[in-house]
Amino acid sequence: MNECEYNTQQSSIQLSPFFHQVGGHSSMFQYDKDTVCKVLELPELDFYQSMPDSLKNFTPEFRGIISVQYCEDEFGFVKLIARPQTTCTDDDQISNEENISTTTDPQSIDTNNPKKSVQLRCSKDGHIDYSNSIGNDIVNYEQGKTIISKINPWSLQLCKKKAEKLHQELMDAGYVTVAQKYMLLEDVTARFRHPCILDLKMGKRQYADIDSDKKRQSKIQKCASSTSSTLGVRLCGMQVYQIDSGRFMFTDKYRGRILTVEGFRSELAEFFNNGRIKRLDIVPEIIERLKSLYETINSLPKYRFYSGSLLIVYDGLPQSNRIDIRMIDFAHSICASTTDESTASNNHLGPDRGYLFGLERLIDAFKEIFNDGTKSTINIDT
Ligand SMILES: Nc1ncnc2c1ncn2[C@@H]1O[C@H](COP(=O)(O)OP(=O)(O)O)[C@@H](O)[C@H]1O
Numbered sequence: 542m543n544e545c546e547y548n549t550q551q552s553s554i555q556l557s558p559f560f561h562q563v564g565g566h567s568s569m570f571q572y573d574k575d576t577v578c579k580v581l582e583l584p585e586l587d588f589y590q591s592m593p594d595s596l597k598n599f600t601p602e603f604r605g606i607i608s609v610q611y612c613e614d615e616f617g618f619v620k621l622i623a624r625p626q627t628t629c630t631d632d633d634q635i636s637n638e639e640n641i642s643t644t645t646d647p648q649s650i651d652t653n654n655p656k657k658s659v660q661l662r663c664s665k666d667g668h669i670d671y672s673n674s675i676g677n678d679i680v681n682y683e684q685g686k687t688i689i690s691k692i693n694p695w696s697l698q699l700c701k702k703k704a705e706k707l708h709q710e711l712m713d714a715g716y717v718t719v720a721q722k723y724m725l726l727e728d729v730t731a732r733f734r735h736p737c738i739l740d741l742k743m744g745k746r747q748y749a750d751i752d753s754d755k756k757r758q759s760k761i762q763k764c765a766s767s768t769s770s771t772l773g774v775r776l777c778g779m780q781v782y783q784i785d786s787g788r789f790m791f792t793d794k795y796r797g798r799i800l801t802v803e804g805f806r807s808e809l810a811e812f813f814n815n816g817r818i819k820r821l822d823i824v825p826e827i828i829e830r831l832k833s834l835y836e837t838i839n840s841l842p843k844y845r846f847y848s849g850s851l852l853i854v855y856d857g858l859p860q861s862n863r864i865d866i867r868m869i870d871f872a873h874s875i876c877a878s879t880t881d882e883s884t885a886s887n888n889h890l891g892p893d894r895g896y897l898f899g900l901e902r903l904i905d906a907f908k909e910i911f912n913d914g915t916k917s918t919i920n921i922d923t
């Protein structure tokens with residue numbers, strides 16, 4: 542399938558919040574049942590469009606580009622309407638007079654289903670809030686603290702911030718709608734009933750050659766004071782399904798940044814804890830897949846995945862042993878052949894050793910968790 546033609550039969554789609562976003566700085570949205578969208582950044586788009594085939598097993602499928610219009614209806618409800626691009630490189634202007642179709646009734650708030658109740662609304666004085674207390678209570682959670690909730694607070698918080706930003710742009714521009722381009726990506730969580738998700742930022746170095754001095758210093762500092770420097774990996778977000786309450790336990794990147802090596806290992810062990818048992822049954826498969834990723838990255842000289850993450854997903858449904866592991870976030874990834882030769886010769890020979898170091902430590906940590914938990918009845922070689 543030509544990726545630009547994905548779902549083009551549909552003339553417009555109303556996006557909904559993506560409830561399984563555990564990290565990141567900008568809100569992702571749900572496009573259809575197994576596709577999410579992420580704000581388009583050219584370096585990331587380039588990477589998706591030119592990545593080596595060997596990485597495709599370990600990355601979400603790239604499904605094209607859409608233009609997303611932000612608007613507010615007569616009741617103040619915020620709408621994000623996606624229209625597919627006709628070609629990948631089309632830079633078409635969005636008409637301000639387009640007729641915006643709405644697919645949900647803004648008045649119908651279902652209190653039994655909180656997901657349906659988290660619509661954003663702009664008040665007359667310009668404040669954006671969730672349309673009932675469920676969303677607002679969770680969005681005001683204390684960062685860095687673990688929280689147990691039916692809805693992911695990180696997703697809600699980012700969604701609200703995004704709406705506030707777009708509302709401001711709308712006011713500044715004086716239009717009826719404002720538009721922005723997004724990439725469509727396979728939703729890695731779609732095949733899971735209750736996705737338990739771990740976002741791990743990989744590597745010892747996070748800054749890219751093109752980063753400003755200020756950004757470089759800030760990233761160097763975050764690495765130096767976290768497990769990025771010691772283990773080549775740090776926790777950037779996590780949700781774990783709790784079987785008895787039917788809620789998720791969430792941990793955010795702020796907590797991930799202050800974890801010690803020991804703290805990181807125990808948080809990793811919590812990833813398998815559903816409140817009743819530790820799901821150690823899936824650990825060997827995770828280790829096998831990480832080893833296979835190691836081989837793949839090891840065979841890719843000149844690639845660097847600065848600031849990239851690994852997403853590890855399994856199903857909170859106890860009878861499922863399905864897992865998935867994907868690399869995400871390529872906004873700062875490079876292949877040295879596409880950069881300046883002098884930079885390439887200095888820094889970018891051979892495979893991404895920082896990433897490989899992080900993978901080795903991660904594999905060790907998972908083996909330890911498995912061996913400790915099974916108390917030597919079954920052992921994975923260390
Ligand atoms: N393809 C995907 N499928 C499912 N979830 C995703 C996907 N890509 C990103 N996410 C979710 O969104 C979060 C942020 O993604 P990321 O690409 O790292 O964004 P950012 O560039 O803002 O850091 C991740 O922590 C993950 O929870």
Ligand SMILES: [Mg+2]
Pocket residue numbers: 564565566848850870
């Ligand atoms: Mg990220």
